[in-house]
Amino acid sequence: MKQFTVITLLILCFISETTHAKAYTVENTYKKLIKQYPNITIPVQDNAADVSIKKGLIYKTINQQALTLTLFSPKQQQASLPLVVLVHGGGWRTGTPALFNALAIRLAQNGFVVATPSYRLSGVAPFPAAIYDVNDALIWLRAHHQDFAIDLNHIALGGGSAGGQIAALLAYNNGQLKQQAEQATSANVQALINIDGLSDFASDEALPFENDPSKKVTSASAWLGGRYEQVPERWHSASPINYITDESPATLFINSSVPRFRAGRDTAIMALKKHQVVNQIYQFADAPHSFWLFDPWLNDTVKIMTEFLTAQLKLQN
Template structure:
């Protein structure tokens, strides 16, 4: 009978051990970094200020450094209509533990705004970083942007469309490099003209019905010889639209002589491409740390 009672308790014991492992692991990850939550990157009270979406979180290494650290701004995905910086604390913690100052941002979402306004929000967040990150040990001359899915498309826009920064008062683009993780929306002009896949009409909410806006929100058409270097990662089993548009983007980078690497990660689906960032030793982090020259 004692054996039977123990057998029934095993699943609960295993779950408890797993939970303790996760909590202990998260504590080990969190301990080397400091998180500063909900910093407003648009002045509260100004016209259009969104008290939830115009905010960012900072993740700062606790150990001292004689020099300013590289800065990585992460832009979340979520189909342009969902997602939050609060989901991606694990990315901020792991980047900080490995010597970066990480900035995880929110931005406004559809249906309240369309993608050009989201890109403007991301540019305003990057402007705040440029002006203030030295106060937190980050180097304003080493700002990199990173994004997954819809956030990858927005990160690519920041890197290639310099007018996003002239609109906020910067004479030059502060982005020194880009890390794109299974990016979506690289060429929505072509995508929305074709409407090849089921439920594609849902994207007329964040992108509208004007083809001129589709093109204006597509990073592919802004790639130029002065675009910053890029690391691009695509899941082997991701959506065909992401695989195809990423290849087109790679071709455009090659045509313009933009330094980049393009890596297909075996076996990964779209969601798995961001979930793998839970583990600090995955390929993206290893490449990223060399790319940004983290200590």
């Protein structure tokens, strides 16, 4: 009985190391940031009378877990519109699609169909499960494009923080990453928006944080199934920077003023330029990580995204 208790305590300690003290939500993040940024506000979401919101659309069921997405679109939609898929953040182990509700509503008001999928977090399934899930969400959306008036020729992937890394990895892979059933990914997208997501887990900028020796388990090591020195190949294979080619989609980086969350970005820009891929950077001068969840940054983020998406999707031949 005593041995069982000790083992149980060890398991509980491991679980506590691999989960956030608080869930990654807009409200919790607001409480964390309000002292340093007293002028921030949580965006109002009750002004969406002109947006159709479809919640709980099941795109996949795996191990008895239903994975869903929420779809946002203009109510007066007359024709097929470009699709933007936004992947939420949360260190690969927390967070929900609701984090993107405010941004998705505003993009829909600007003439886009927006999908925010859930995916399996690291406590349920480690890398690359989340990549497969978002890929399957794309497959489902393509299969139902007529139901939701989606223009199949104009699709963008985007995400914030961990979601930015997931979106970038899937967008840049474009068929290189295989599923267990040897099915190629469907992420042939025309644009990528990486909002404060890592481009290179193994970079000198990333390792001191993502492989922090003072922590038993980091968000990255929990998701990747081990520390860098234990499974270096997995850290490299999860880094979007290793998949940039001539076929990579036009890419927009939107960043906070926190260097940690743009690890690998500048090297990625060099690779994109080498392959003559359209690329842009917008970096806020004084903004925290998770800036896109709050006003005043949300307005500028939506404006920057809309201009980029309009150029890369709606006006593309």
